Amino acid sequence: MKAAVYRQYHKDPRQVVKIEDIDTPNPKGNEVLIKVEAAAYNYNDLWGIWGEPIKIPMPHISGSDVAGTVTEVGENVTTNIKEGDRVTSYPNLTCRVCYECTSGREYDCGNRLVWGFQTGPLWGGFAQYTHLPEVNVIKLLDNVSFTDAAAISMVGMTAWHMLVTRAKIRPGQTVLIMGGGSGMGIAGIQIAKLFNCDVIATAGNKDKMEKCLQLGADFVVNHRESDWYEKVREITNRQGVDVVYEHIGKTVFPQEVALLKIGGTLVSTGATTGYTSTIDLRYLFFKGTNLLGATQGTKAGLEGVIGWVSKGKIKPVIDTILPFSNMVEGHIKMADSQLFGKIVTTPQIL
Ligand SMILES: [Zn+2]
Incomplete structure (x- = not known):
């Protein structure tokens, strides 16, 4: 072979x-x-x-x-x-x-x-x-193609684990999907919408921003612009978000923590821009913030994702x-x- x-x-x-x-x-x-x-x-x-x-x-x-x-x-x-x-x-x-x-x-x-x-x-x-x-x-059911199944497996499983198993998203919550144009972001947007959350996605250029909206994101901001953080605050009427879906790391982490509502949850599965960060610890204890890590996921989670692909609700x-x-x-x-x-x-x- x-x-x-x-x-x-x-x-x-x-x-x-x-x-x-x-x-x-x-x-x-x-x-x-x-x-x-x-x-x-x-x-x-x-x-x-x-x-x-x-x-x-x-x-x-x-x-x-x-x-x-x-x-x-x-x-x-x-x-x-x-x-x-x-x-x-x-x-x-x-x-x-x-x-x-x-x-x-x-x-x-x-x-x-x-x-x-x-x-x-x-x-x-x-x-x-x-x-x-x-x-x-x-x-796989017959209506799930080999290319779709291969394309969704790792990112779908990881995104499901972050949002559903770890952050326990619920309908009506506002979820900030960082890097919405990445493989992880694309899966995150679709899963958050599947749970009837309001989705704010970030992306690094106009083309990716447009595609995030086509995937179902309700709002999109350009995370390469220095005021991306302010724009998210404005979208939420300065209330912040319930959940941050994070895999970017150092360059955005402190702002993400500050964007969380009281009792909000940040779930992280990576740090492509760097591993070390500082946060104002007052955000952690005064606001009862949940900082969660996640890696990979469960077979049951992946089976769930594949099921939603079969139903056409998640599109690789x-x-x-x-x-x-x-x-x-x-x-x-x-x-x-x-x-x-x-x-x-x-x-x-x-
Ligand atoms: Zn074991």
Whole structure:
């Protein structure tokens, strides 16, 4: 089979990621073999290629979001997953026996590995075939395309976890979706609207601002303008917002905390502009502010998201679909971040 393999770290993916012929894997007892029809890109693919912030097993195949068809099941597979099923991946490999796992918090499992990022050698989604434990696949209804399923999995699961599981959004709340034009933002806007929240999105240019409105955002502000914070205050009649959906970090964090209503909640899953920040602690204790962290999500959450995709209530947004022979371009596009939606490659189409 063909797979996108790299054997050393490099800042430029084109220097190291090559399409190679390697052996098709055999599923272990509790695993299924998947013929990969679509695989989507995430930032952790770039972190793997760069070798930063963590080192990963080599040689490596990246890719944590796939959809395809089950072509073989291991002898110990006990669920109703069978050959011919259309499935998508749930990328958290967890122990399923620790306290956190058995409390329904598999995302907090101390043994958790993100498949396609921390796994290997040669175990990820950018390949014509891959294998996953049966508990890490979710069946797709026929009306959910492979490209849509791959495109929504990681961002949909993470956004659901942030807004529904952690921030516990409710109808009528005002939710500020930072970076509304990013993959995370697109999922966040749609989930907040699904819960009948009022959504204020931020984006970095006119084109992305317009697209946020088309996705259902009620208001949009340009977070590259220095008065973005004042504009959000004006939109809320100086009341602030109930929930901030945060993945930007240092450059906006203090303003986000200040924008929260009394008892409001900020939920963070990343910090692309920097990890350190200062906040006025009076906002924390006087206003009863909730500062929450979130990473990844649950399989049940992802199944919920896929269900809403099937009902047409969450629409995956795809920027580009690349043939597999040109898959490395997806890493480049991801790095320069001038995207609206996900990049997907099709390993069966070279
Ligand atoms: Zn565990």
